[in-house]
Amino acid sequence: MDILQILLDLFTGYGYFAVFIVLLVCGFGVPIPEDITLVAGGIISGLGYTDVHVMFAVGMAGVLFGDGLMFLAGRVYGDRVLRFKPIAKVMTPERFAAVQEKFSRYGNWVLFVARFLPGLRSPIFLTAGLTRRIPYWRFLLMDGFAALISVPVWVYLGYFGARNHEWLMQMVHRGQAGILIAIALLAVVLGGFYWRHKRRESKARRNAEDLIAK
Numbered sequence: 210m211d212i213l214q215i216l217l218d219l220f221t222g223y224g225y226f227a228v229f230i231v232l233l234v235c236g237f238g239v240p241i242p243e244d245i246t247l248v249a250g251g252i253i254s255g256l257g258y259t260d261v262h263v264m265f266a267v268g269m270a271g272v273l274f275g276d277g278l279m280f281l282a283g284r285v286y287g288d289r290v291l292r293f294k295p296i297a298k299v300m301t302p303e304r305f306a307a308v309q310e311k312f313s314r315y316g317n318w319v320l321f322v323a324r325f326l327p328g329l330r331s332p333i334f335l336t337a338g339l340t341r342r343i344p345y346w347r348f349l350l351m352d353g354f355a356a357l358i359s360v361p362v363w364v365y366l367g368y369f370g371a372r373n374h375e376w377l378m379q380m381v382h383r384g385q386a387g388i389l390i391a392i393a394l395l396a397v398v399l400g401g402f403y404w405r406h407k408r409r410e411s412k413a414r415r416n417a418e419d420l421i422a423k
Contacts, residue, residue: 212242216249224259229271236275238331243272244363251367261368268360276334276352280345283338290335300332308336317343317351324355
C-alpha cells in the first residue's frame with residue numbers, strides 16, 4: 210500500500226484533525242511527503258468527506274505551525290537542541306554547515322525557497338532559529354508567503370482530481386517538476402543579484418582605497 214492510500218484511509222476516518230497532525234509531524238522532518246499529505250486532504254474533500262476551503266485553512270495552519278515549532282526550538286534551546294537524537298538525525302554537522310552557507314549567500318530568501326525543498330526544509334528553519342538573526346515575524350512572513358503558493362496548489366489539485374487518480378498523479382509529478390524548475394530559476398536570479406551586490410561592494414571598496422591613496 211503506497212503512502213497516498215495510507216493517508217487517505219487515515220484522513221477519511223479522522224478528517225481535519227488527522228491532516229493537521231500529519232502536517233505538524235512533517236514539519237519536524239519526519240519523511241512523510243508534505244505535498245502528498247496536502248493532496249490527500251484535497252482528495253477527501255473532493256469525495257465529500259470535508260470542505261475543501263476549510264481543508265486549505267487546515268493545511269496552512271498545519272504547515273506554518275510545524276515550521277514555526279522548528280524555528281522556535283532552535284531559537285529557545287540554541288545549540289542544545291542539536292543533542293536531541295531525533296533532531297540530530299535531521300541536522301547533521303554537514304547539513305548544518307551547508308544551510309549556514311546558503312543563509313550567508315542568499316539571506317532571508319532561503320526561508321522562502323525552503324518550503325519547496327523537502328530534504329532541507331526542517332534544517333533551514335531550525336538553523337534560522339539557532340542563529341537568532343531573523344525575527345519570528347519575518348520568518349512567518351517568508352514561510353507564509355511560500356505556503357500561500359504551495360498549499361492551495363496541492364489541496365485544490367487533490368480536490369479536482371479526487372475521482373481520477375491516474376490524471377491526479379500525473380499532475381502531481383508535473384507539479385513537483387515545475388516547482389523544481391521554478392526554484393532553479395529563482396536560485397539563478399538570486400545568485401545574479403548576489404554577484405552584482407558583491408561586485409558593487411568591491412568597486413566601492415576600490416574607489417575608497419584610491420581616494421585614501423590620493
